[in-house]
Amino acid sequence: MTAHPRVVGVCGSLRENSSTRIVLEHALTAAKAAGAETALLDLREYDLPLYDGDDKDAGDAPALRADVREADGLLLGTPIYHGSVSSTLKTALDYCGSDEFEEKPVGLVTVAGGRFPTPSLLHLRTICVWLRAHPLSHQVGIPNVSSTIEHGELVDEKARERTETLGETVVEHARLFAGETVCVR
Numbered sequence: 001m002t003a004h005p006r007v008v009g010v011c012g013s014l015r016e017n018s019s020t021r022i023v024l025e026h027a028l029t030a031a032k033a034a035g036a037e038t039a040l041l042d043l044r045e046y047d048l049p050l051y052d053g054d055d056k057d058a059g060d061a062p063a064l065r066a067d068v069r070e071a072d073g074l075l076l077g078t079p080i081y082h083g084s085v086s087s088t089l090k091t092a093l094d095y096c097g098s099d100e101f102e103e104k105p106v107g108l109v110t111v112a113g114g115r116f117p118t119p120s121l122l123h124l125r126t127i128c129v130w131l132r133a134h135p136l137s138h139q140v141g142i143p144n145v146s147s148t149i150e151h152g153e154l155v156d157e158k159a160r161e162r163t164e165t166l167g168e169t170v171v172e173h174a175r176l177f178a179g180e181t182v183c184v185r
């Protein structure tokens with residue numbers, strides 16, 4: 001890996017004006033400013049049928065796996081759905097495995113309509129551990145999305161800062177795992 005680790009975001013909402021995507025893009029912008037090459041994998045552009053264990057190469061699953069494998073670090077974002085991660089993100093992750101995630105730092109993002117975004121972060125953290133990745137302790141849970149994101153922008157200053165720190169921390173850890181000497185928060 002070069003001094004410019006590749007950080008890839010995956011958004012678990014397919015909505016055109018997804019607030020989760022807005023937060024992930026903010027984190028990716030911070031990762032880029034910290035020296036990373038960045039990309040947002042837009043799951044609307046992948047044909048990913050509901051996972052069938054008899055057909056793990058269905059649709060664009062091989063392309064998704066290849067794109068995730070290229071990453072040195074990831075940012076995973078999900079809206080909270082019924083207290084957990086969205087089926088969109090879970091389906092994408094079900095097509096992946098430790099070949100794609102092992103030993104990679106992962107920054108977690110969730111966005112909630114309500115006041116309590118914690119469960120989806122915990123569930124996503126567990127999934128990452130099972131994928132043998134390293135979910136970062138710093139994470140971003142955005143509550144009350146209607147007052148935190150307005151006109152396509154994160155308007156809450158603390159949420160902006162927290163999200164930027166997440167993007168920067170993924171880059172720091174990607175460098176650390178590559179054996180570079182860095183100062184890690």
Ligand SMILES: Cc1cc2nc3c(=O)[nH]c(=O)nc-3n(C[C@H](O)[C@H](O)[C@H](O)COP(=O)(O)O)c2cc1C
Nearest residue numbers: 013015018019020079080081082083112113114145
């Ligand atoms: C099926 C469904 C379940 C939801 N469950 C919850 C929930 O358990 N807690 C909550 O705070 N918001 C819940 N919401 C609201 C979403 O988390 C919220 O609208 C989120 O911002 C959507 O993200 P997006 O804009 O990226 O699609 C739910 C929404 C849907 C459609």
